[in-house]
Amino acid sequence: MGSIAAVSPAILAAGIRKVGSGLHATHSGNSGIGVVTMSLVVAIDGPGGSGKSTVAYRLAAMLLLPMLSTGLYFRTVAWGLSSVVLPDQDDDTADINDWFDHHEVAVEGQVGLLDGRALDEELRSKRVQEVLAQVSANPTVRRRILELERAEIAKLGSCVVEGRDIGSVVWPDAVCKFYLVARLKVRLERRPEEGLQLLDRDLKDTTRYHAPLKVAEDAFVVDNSDESLDVLIARMGDLVKLRAKSC
Numbered sequence: 001m002g003s004i005a006a007v008s009p010a011i012l013a014a015g016i017r018k019v020g021s022g023l024h025a026t027h028s029g030n031s032g033i034g035v036v037t038m039s040l041v042v043a044i045d046g047p048g049g050s051g052k053s054t055v056a057y058r059l060a061a062m063l064l065l066p067m068l069s070t071g072l073y074f075r076t077v078a079w080g081l082s083s084v085v086l087p088d089q090d091d092d093t094a095d096i097n098d099w100f101d102h103h104e105v106a107v108e109g110q111v112g113l114l115d116g117r118a119l120d121e122e123l124r125s126k127r128v129q130e131v132l133a134q135v136s137a138n139p140t141v142r143r144r145i146l147e148l149e150r151a152e153i154a155k156l157g158s159c160v161v162e163g164r165d166i167g168s169v170v171w172p173d174a175v176c177k178f179y180l181v182a183r184l185k186v187r188l189e190r191r192p193e194e195g196l197q198l199l200d201r202d203l204k205d206t207t208r209y210h211a212p213l214k215v216a217e218d219a220f221v222v223d224n225s226d227e228s229l230d231v232l233i234a235r236m237g238d239l240v241k242l243r244a245k246s247c
């Protein structure tokens, strides 16, 4: 365990602010950053359009790590379940467990796989958008996807994982946690096709009972509204290396 206190002023000046003081890194690993011996997971959470996928992709490339976009699990399941009537949010139903028992859901790169069939454009379709929030709030769905996410992260060993609850629920021992934010106006400009749906998803993601979108206690909050990606990725990479060294 170590401290990053020495670099805090620089971090603050760079628009990255630390929440809490806990450092829960327990792993080190055979990652591309060359300072570790076991596994190293970097968690990136935040609302839609804050830049998670873009930043995770770039950071993973810089650190020579694979990346996992967990939203693809939710979108793939939403596509598959959209023909099944979903129960109320707090119901735990045999139907959903039965669906998971009879279908294989996986994520490879930037595609979701349902029973071995790659889904790409389908995952951004109206059919998925209409049920996504309800599917994501369902406790049975979340429990089953959590198992898939954890198994995949364990398999990858060292990786950059992005989603809504990675630092808080999926992998609380992540060596470095980032929570990305961007001003609403900026997010709406970057996601013009979503418009007010983005706000609706924000509200549903933050207010749902199970694993809501929230800042993990020991996350760095990163403002991705104005900064160039090159600058941001370099700073985030430095932080990951510092955290990895201090474990």
Ligand SMILES: Nc1ncnc2c1ncn2[C@@H]1O[C@H](COP(=O)(O)OP(=O)(O)O)[C@@H](O)[C@H]1O
Binding pocket: 046, 047, 048, 049, 050, 051, 052, 053, 054, 055, 190, 191, 224, 225, 226, 227, 228, 229
């Ligand atoms: N720092 C940035 N500067 C300019 N454009 C950005 C920046 N970060 C993200 N973007 C763009 O914003 C859009 C949304 O980003 P994305 O990574 O899909 O967000 P999220 O995964 O959080 O929903 C993408 O088109 C991406 O290229």
Ligand SMILES: Nc1ccn([C@@H]2O[C@H](COP(=O)(O)OP(=O)(O)O)[C@@H](O)[C@H]2O)c(=O)n1
Binding pocket: 047, 048, 049, 052, 053, 070, 071, 072, 074, 075, 132, 133, 136, 162, 163, 164, 165, 166, 201, 205
């Ligand atoms: N770890 C995660 C990832 C996604 N999700 C849900 O899945 C939806 C789609 O995730 P996404 O990452 O593809 O969405 P964007 O951030 O790209 O808009 C989100 O709106 C969440 O409701 C979640 O609940 N937990």
